[in-house]
Amino acid sequence: MRQILTDIADFFLPRTCHICGCRLRETEKTFCVRCIETLPRSLYHLMPLNPMERRFAGLVPFVRATGHFIYSRNSQLAEAIHDMKYRKFPSVGRRLGEIVGEELNVAGFFAGADCIAAVPMHWWKEARRGYNQTDFIACGLSLATGLPVVHVLEASRPHKTQTAMTLEQRQANLAGSFRINNADSLRGKGLVIVDDVCTTGATLRTLAAEIVSAVPDCRLYLLSLCVTI
């Protein structure tokens, strides 16, 4: 019955690829297979001490770190990310998170991980936007890996947009802006922290420092959907 309803819905309102606009096959979700294949991968997870890990090495303890897609301005991926964040298409984040989860899971990236947490957004910003896109990325990762999403991270105060800031300015801007709730639940656990786009790494670094300060034996996996190079 559900299949019949899906077929009818597809006939009257065809599902299309968010990137190229082509009609999606029954098995495709949000993007067509061809567009998924052409998204630029960093393949950092296959490299020992990859460029993401070098950003954090010696600054915060972590098990693994990676940024999965290479982000560059004016690319199709950048357009999709913009839609995800600002044009009410959070489902783009869920699908991209699912793709990342599938590809990293096969490579064993999540070995020893117990749960996933999204980089939090301050409630006021989330209320204005209507959603936190990283929650959707975390949801997609969870679908692909079976790891549960935990809501233990909170943005305790709003911070200014960081786009034009240097690493030092970003860190000053972020200082004291995160809070860990129910820290006991993270004791001895492997936690995957998920962000959308990693530019300087200031957000993941600040958040990781807060978590290990509150829960020293929590093992961190730092994961960004996209990374700039």
Ligand SMILES: [Zn+2]
């Ligand atoms: Zn497409």
